[in-house]
Amino acid sequence: MENEVVIKTENLTKAFGDFIAANAITFDVYKGEIFGFLGANGAGKTTAMRMLCGLSTPTSGKANIAGFDIWTQTEEIKKHIGYMSQKFSLYEDLTVRENIRFFGGIYGLKGKEIRQKGDAIIKKLGLENEAKKLVKSLPLGWKQKLAFSIAIFHEPKIVFLDEPTGGVDPVTRRQFWDLIYEASERGITVFVTTHYMDEAEYCNRISMMVDGVIKALDSPKKLKENYGVETMDEVFYELARGAQRKAD
Amino acid sequence: MTDVVLDHITKTYEKGSVVAVDDVSFSVEKGELFGLIGPDGAGKSSIFRMLTTLLKPDSGFATVNGSDTVKDYRDIRKKVGYMPGRFSLYQDLTVEENLTFFATVFNTTIHENYDLIKDIYVQLEPFKDRRAGKLSGGMKQKLALCCALIHRPTVLFLDEPTTGVDAVSRKEFWEMLKRLKTHGITILVSTPYMDEATLCERIALIQGGKILSIDTPEEIIRRFPKPLYSVRCNEMSRLLKELRSFAEIESCNGFGDYHHITFHNEAEIEKLKDRLIKAGYSEVEIRIEEPTVEDCFIRLMKSLDNGE
Amino acid sequence: MKQFIAFFTKEFLHVFRDRKTLLLLFGLPVVQIVLFGFALSNEIKNSKIVIFDYAKDATSRKIIEKLEVSKSFEIEKNITRVEDIDKSFRAENIKLAIVFPANFGEDLVHLKNASVQIIADASDPNTANTLTSYATNVIMSYQKEMMQTRNIPYSINTEMRMLYNPELKGTTNFVPGVMALVMLLICVLMTSVSIVREKENGTMEVLLVSPFNPFLVVISKAIPYLILSLFNLIVILVLSVYLLDMPINGNIFLLFAESALLILAALSLGLLISTLTNSQQEAMLFSLMGMLLPTMMLTGFMFPLENMPVPLQVISNIVPSKWYYIIVKSIMIKGLGFSAIWKETLILAGMTALLLTISIRKFNIRLE
Numbered sequence: 030m031e032n033e034v035v036i037k038t039e040n041l042t043k044a045f046g047d048f049i050a051a052n053a054i055t056f057d058v059y060k061g062e063i064f065g066f067l068g069a070n071g072a073g074k075t076t077a078m079r080m081l082c083g084l085s086t087p088t089s090g091k092a093n094i095a096g097f098d099i100w101t102q103t104e105e106i107k108k109h110i111g112y113m114s115q116k117f118s119l120y121e122d123l124t125v126r127e128n129i130r131f132f133g134g135i136y137g138l139k140g141k142e143i144r145q146k147g148d149a150i151i152k153k154l155g156l157e158n159e160a161k162k163l164v165k166s167l168p169l170g171w172k173q174k175l176a177f178s179i180a181i182f183h184e185p186k187i188v189f190l191d192e193p194t195g196g197v198d199p200v201t202r203r204q205f206w207d208l209i210y211e212a213s214e215r216g217i218t219v220f221v222t223t224h225y226m227d228e229a230e231y232c233n234r235i236s237m238m239v240d241g242v243i244k245a246l247d248s249p250k251k252l253k254e255n256y257g258v259e260t261m262d263e264v265f266y267e268l269a270r271g272a273q274r275k276a277d
Numbered sequence: 278m279t280d281v282v283l284d285h286i287t288k289t290y291e292k293g294s295v296v297a298v299d300d301v302s303f304s305v306e307k308g309e310l311f312g313l314i315g316p317d318g319a320g321k322s323s324i325f326r327m328l329t330t331l332l333k334p335d336s337g338f339a340t341v342n343g344s345d346t347v348k349d350y351r352d353i354r355k356k357v358g359y360m361p362g363r364f365s366l367y368q369d370l371t372v373e374e375n376l377t378f379f380a381t382v383f384n385t386t387i388h389e390n391y392d393l394i395k396d397i398y399v400q401l402e403p404f405k406d407r408r409a410g411k412l413s414g415g416m417k418q419k420l421a422l423c424c425a426l427i428h429r430p431t432v433l434f435l436d437e438p439t440t441g442v443d444a445v446s447r448k449e450f451w452e453m454l455k456r457l458k459t460h461g462i463t464i465l466v467s468t469p470y471m472d473e474a475t476l477c478e479r480i481a482l483i484q485g486g487k488i489l490s491i492d493t494p495e496e497i498i499r500r501f502p503k504p505l506y507s508v509r510c511n512e513m514s515r516l517l518k519e520l521r522s523f524a525e526i527e528s529c530n531g532f533g534d535y536h537h538i539t540f541h542n543e544a545e546i547e548k549l550k551d552r553l554i555k556a557g558y559s560e561v562e563i564r565i566e567e568p569t570v571e572d573c574f575i576r577l578m579k580s581l582d583n584g585e
Numbered sequence: 586m587k588q589f590i591a592f593f594t595k596e597f598l599h600v601f602r603d604r605k606t607l608l609l610l611f612g613l614p615v616v617q618i619v620l621f622g623f624a625l626s627n628e629i630k631n632s633k634i635v636i637f638d639y640a641k642d643a644t645s646r647k648i649i650e651k652l653e654v655s656k657s658f659e660i661e662k663n664i665t666r667v668e669d670i671d672k673s674f675r676a677e678n679i680k681l682a683i684v685f686p687a688n689f690g691e692d693l694v695h696l697k698n699a700s701v702q703i704i705a706d707a708s709d710p711n712t713a714n715t716l717t718s719y720a721t722n723v724i725m726s727y728q729k730e731m732m733q734t735r736n737i738p739y740s741i742n743t744e745m746r747m748l749y750n751p752e753l754k755g756t757t758n759f760v761p762g763v764m765a766l767v768m769l770l771i772c773v774l775m776t777s778v779s780i781v782r783e784k785e786n787g788t789m790e791v792l793l794v795s796p797f798n799p800f801l802v803v804i805s806k807a808i809p810y811l812i813l814s815l816f817n818l819i820v821i822l823v824l825s826v827y828l829l830d831m832p833i834n835g836n837i838f839l840l841f842a843e844s845a846l847l848i849l850a851a852l853s854l855g856l857l858i859s860t861l862t863n864s865q866q867e868a869m870l871f872s873l874m875g876m877l878l879p880t881m882m883l884t885g886f887m888f889p890l891e892n893m894p895v896p897l898q899v900i901s902n903i904v905p906s907k908w909y910y911i912i913v914k915s916i917m918i919k920g921l922g923f924s925a926i927w928k929e930t931l932i933l934a935g936m937t938a939l940l941l942t943i944s945i946r947k948f949n950i951r952l953e
Contacts, residue, residue: 069443070414169317198316230533331952355796364787381591
């Protein structure tokens with residue numbers, strides 16, 4: 030892991046009226062790092078992630094994403110990141126190839142480049158027979174692997190993954206993580222949220238958000254040591270149990 | 278006494294081109310907490326919808342509480358409670374309004390069956406005037422459970438109640454289910470989270486519309502055919518690739534901070550540690566491991582894929 | 586019964602908590618009445634005109650008198666030079682010039698044929714068109730009188746003929762049209778969207794898996810909108826009577842009964858759409874395309890059906906609002922009773938029965 034910082038936030042805060050969804054978030058993420066962003070429902074993960082992707086303006090604080098300022102350069106940020114969520118990532122009524130062509134086009138890639146890289150993705154994921162099929166006919170796990178490949182199609186500096194493996198079968202889930210490792214080895218920073226605690230173990234570092242605040246940030250090993258427990262599950266339970274903001 | 282029976286049930290969509298449930302048979306005893314464990318698209322929701330009379334099977338038959346799901350659908354609708362996967366209540370109604378509405382639709386009142394939902398409802402009570410849309414995921418799920426229980430069903434179907442819910446809320450939810458069992462309600466629950474399997478009395482592992490295995494979680498784990506080892510070292514992702522390239526390794530899967538492996542030949546275990554140290558790894562740790570349901574699922578899933 | 590009440594309460598809560606829906610429900614009739622009643626009205630009052638009377642005989646004077654009496658016109662002045670016509674159009678707010686040629690009366694009596702020139706300011710073609718029609722109408726009515734009194738068959742052909750609504754009072758046409766439009770819009774759109782929303786939320790699944798009869802689910806969804814529509818009908822009628830001076834010449838109960846029939850047709854259509862669609866957007870699109878457009882185009886209140894190509898006229902027969910429009914006009918304006926509209930009522934009732942049957946058949950007690 031190199032020491033180049035690709036995400037730097039300082040007291041990043043987002044308030045909706047009286048409600049402080051994300052409170053003074055401060056952390057650094059390094060190039061090529063797999064950074065797990067954990068927290069209970071309603072802890073403020075989505076809010077924080079939206080700010081980092083340049084989709085929502087913070088109330089106060091500073092952040093620099095892939096070398097661009099979150100306040101003034103959101104358009105530049107969007108060009109240098111990839112994003113994929115559990116809910117929306119691909120067009121269900123387009124074929125595999127059409128999706129690749131579309132997203133390649135959005136990121137300004139040339140026709141030839143799209144074709145070559147698209148072929149490579151299809152081959153790698155073993156989708157040769159499915160290339161002309163509508164995405165909606167694919168099993169969820171395949172869709173998610175394809176969506177991830179497309180999200181890093183334009184070689185972004187950072188890729189944000191919002192619960193990418195929810196509901197995916199255990200075999201495909203591991204294949205998905207193989208893809209994440211590969212991307213990380215290529216120097217792409219992976220910023221990921223998950224509800225699977227075994228996946229938290231695969232991250233280089235983990236941040237735990239509780240009630241809008243980052244309560245803990247360290248490697249899984251250190252976290253377990255600090256809390257004197259055996260599994261990440263227990264770490265999560267220890268931290269999230271004290272959450273006040275249950276109904277929100 | 279058997280409460281739910283599926284007999285060679287098959288269900289296809291889009292004129293038979295998509296097989297969602299493929300010749301599935303199993304039965305659930307009265308008062309049992311039964312889990313249907315499998316990923317998205319495995320056929321869990323289709324099975325639940327057939328049992329709740331919302332879909333008709335293409336072939337085979339099913340009974341719930343002794344009533345046929347096709348012929349006697351009216352009887353079943355009176356007796357079962359159902360919480361669909363994407364059930365999100367009426368977002369613009371308050372907690373209390375939602376509950377009152379469902380109570381009335383089911384011809385009962387909150388008061389009548391209060392003892393059943395009391396444990397859950399006390400947690401919701403502080404927010405009873407809040408609109409359902411403004412509740413957190415965990416709270417919504419509790420309210421949905423209350424709504425499904427309000428008429429004291431004999432069989433309760435919960436379709437992926439914990440999907441997208443954080444680990445703490447999930448744990449609480451399962452504790453609620455255990456308490457419900459004491460009221461003698463038969464509970465069928467589906468989940469994509471393998472770690473929840475051990476919380477059920479009996480489970481069916483399901484993938485691609487087929488049942489991979491069906492038994493108590495302990496028995497399914499006991500049937501894991503080979504000794505399982507877990508390996509850990511300083512460079513986990515390199516280790517994963519390297520282990521997979523070793524000829525003596527039969528299977529290798531990442532499991533959190535360990536990799537789980539099985540051998541073609543048991544004797545090879547002795548040599549593995551030296552081999553890894555020679556390959557430049559440090560902090561190598563190898564130990565025998567009790568398989569999890571997820572290990573079993575992966576193994577069964579792969580043998581199914583290879584069998585075809 | 587308790588279940589029904591619970592359903593009503595819930596449905597009303599949905600409506601009252603959703604500001605946008607509320608605005609659509611109660612704002613729409615008001616806006617439409619005002620819009621169609623005033624803004625889009627093609628009725629024009631007190632337009633300034635000039636008269637250029639070469640003839641200055643008894644006939645021309647009589648016609649001018651008639652023009653003077655008409656509410657539509659206000660004779661600004663009489664001019665005597667040709668170039669003044671153009672001047673007054675440019676300089677003053679003159680909409681129309683009427684020119685009587687020399688020997689106008691003589692020609693009419695002896696040659697049985699005479700002509701009047703009507704010059705309009707066509708920079709506003711609609712107004713010009715309307716005013717020309719008004720003027721022609723005044724002249725024609727004078728001719729009619731002459732023919733009756735003198736019993737001489739003058740053969741004067743005019744191309745303008747005002748068959749209905751001789752005063753060209755705009756609101757008479759619009760109010761029944763708006764009534765049809767509002768009721769269809771609310772019933773079709775609201776029913777279909779509210780049922781489909783339950784499908785989207787997964788609440789429909791729970792309701793189906795309940796002892797509550799599935800048909801009752803649908804009926805109890807429709808009834809609140811029936812009530813809301815009847816309430817809207819009252820709003821429209823009050824607005825049109827007090828704001829637009831529209832008469833209700835016929836039996837008001839008959840009017841409400843016929844309206845209930847249309848609402849029922851609309852609710853069935855809404856139900857049908859809800860069984861065919863799976864998302865709220867889809868339902869909305871279907872409702873708007875399948876109902877709003879034909880209602881606007883083929884009912885007859887915006888564009889006279891008589892002037893349409895035959896295929897469109899044929900198609901207009903399957904638009905329920907066309908029949909409702911005829912019925913409402915007969916009751917409200919002509920003051921006719923049931924005996925005059927039984928045929929249209931029967932057609933509308935038949936359509937409702939058909940729609941209801943299809944939608945109930947299509948409605949599934951399961952999910953497929």
